Amino acid sequence: MILVLQKSATEKQVEHILASARAWGLKANVSRGVERTIIGLIGDETEIRSKPLDMLPGVESVLAVLKPYKLAAAEARIGRTQIRLAPIKKGGRPVVIGGPEVVVMAGPCSIESREMLLDIARLVKKAGGKILRAGAFKPRTSPYSFQGMGYAGLRLLAEARAKVGIHVITEVMDVRDLEAVAAVADILQVGARNTQNFTLLKEIGKLHKPVMIKRGLANTIEELLMSAEYVMSEGNHEVILCERGIRTFEPMTRNTLDLAAVPVLKRESHLPVIADPSHGTGHWDLVVPMARAAVAAGADGVMVEIHPNPEEALSDGSQALLPKTFLRMMDELHRVAQVLGRKVG
Numbered sequence: 092m093i094l095v096l097q098k099s100a101t102e103k104q105v106e107h108i109l110a111s112a113r114a115w116g117l118k119a120n121v122s123r124g125v126e127r128t129i130i131g132l133i134g135d136e137t138e139i140r141s142k143p144l145d146m147l148p149g150v151e152s153v154l155a156v157l158k159p160y161k162l163a164a165a166e167a168r169i170g171r172t173q174i175r176l177a178p179i180k181k182g183g184r185p186v187v188i189g190g191p192e193v194v195v196m197a198g199p200c201s202i203e204s205r206e207m208l209l210d211i212a213r214l215v216k217k218a219g220g221k222i223l224r225a226g227a228f229k230p231r232t233s234p235y236s237f238q239g240m241g242y243a244g245l246r247l248l249a250e251a252r253a254k255v256g257i258h259v260i261t262e263v264m265d266v267r268d269l270e271a272v273a274a275v276a277d278i279l280q281v282g283a284r285n286t287q288n289f290t291l292l293k294e295i296g297k298l299h300k301p302v303m304i305k306r307g308l309a310n311t312i313e314e315l316l317m318s319a320e321y322v323m324s325e326g327n328h329e330v331i332l333c334e335r336g337i338r339t340f341e342p343m344t345r346n347t348l349d350l351a352a353v354p355v356l357k358r359e360s361h362l363p364v365i366a367d368p369s370h371g372t373g374h375w376d377l378v379v380p381m382a383r384a385a386v387a388a389g390a391d392g393v394m395v396e397i398h399p400n401p402e403e404a405l406s407d408g409s410q411a412l413l414p415k416t417f418l419r420m421m422d423e424l425h426r427v428a429q430v431l432g433r434k435v436g
């Protein structure tokens with residue numbers, strides 16, 4: 092339920108509404124716009140309906156959110172969520188995801204070595220990419236495939252972050268690793284295989300740390316939004332949604348990148364939306380055109396994989412961009428973004 096407050100509502104009235112919500116056992120989320128404030132109330136629906144919400148001083152109207160996602164719904168917030176990563180070094184610029192700038196997250200699928208990670212981190216930063224992606228914990232189909240460098244990989248990621256001065260995103264697969272991953276990552280990544288790991292989502296919800304949730308291989312858009320809702324309902328509202336392709340009957344691509352999900356998610360939710368054409372297509376030559384298309388579709392950013400020597404990559408080599416192709420992609424994304432009045436930055 093959403094309480095739209097009167098323009099003249101006072102801070103005291105807001106406090107009173109929040110105290111009433113607490114007394115009724117409801118969670119309240121305040122969203123302040125320039126003109127007015129709205130308060131989202133979460134809890135048992137029949138319980139909420141039984142309360143005299145429209146009688147509360149300062150309340151102008153009461154709206155029911157009929158969708159199953161409440162906090163993630165576009166109506167639940169005034170304006171769009173912007174996730175701000177504080178500068179790594181004093182005097183540096185913050186990174187904002189979900190604002191006017193299109194953010195590029197790029198790097199190797201897996202952390203493989205110190206040298207390779209540092210080289211790619213420098214490349215990404217120099218080309219205007221804002222976030223280094225690299226997996227330490229890898230969800231592989233086969234238990235015999237490379238599983239990632241684990242904690243040693245996290246240490247390398249922390250080193251690359253500090254030395255190169257670039258923010259990092261990395262996947263957390265297991266609640267038991269959450270503290271260690273959160274200590275290094277600026278953004279936690281929930282992979283497609285964990286989109287509905289509700290235990291993990293709830294634990295991430297208790298942190299104050301941005302999280303990017305990838306759409307599961309067989310998840311609907313609504314299910315992805317419900318995964319975001321799990322995190323938000325625990326108090327963490329810094330959620331990014333990622334379309335990374337779904338499994339269909341089409342074998343020419345590894346997955347089917349559902350680009351219509353980008354405008355659907357932006358219509359349904361106030362959360363930032365990222366597209367991952369690397370996992371979405373599985374083939375390096377399809378990554379650049381689909382990255383361009385994602386920006387054209389209104390994505391707030393793209394995530395792509397890079398490898399200096401794709402044939403020797405320990406995971407996902409066939410979808411990795413060579414450094415020179417990555418540079419070409421950056422140039423092309425700049426131009427697509429410009430048409431839409433945005434910038435890659």
Ligand code: PEP
Pocket residue numbers: 200226230281282283284305335370
């Ligand atoms: C990844 O980003 O490396 C990854 C494993 O992606 P996904 O969860 O989308 O398969």
Ligand code: MN
Pocket residue numbers: 200201370396406407
């Ligand atoms: Mn990968």
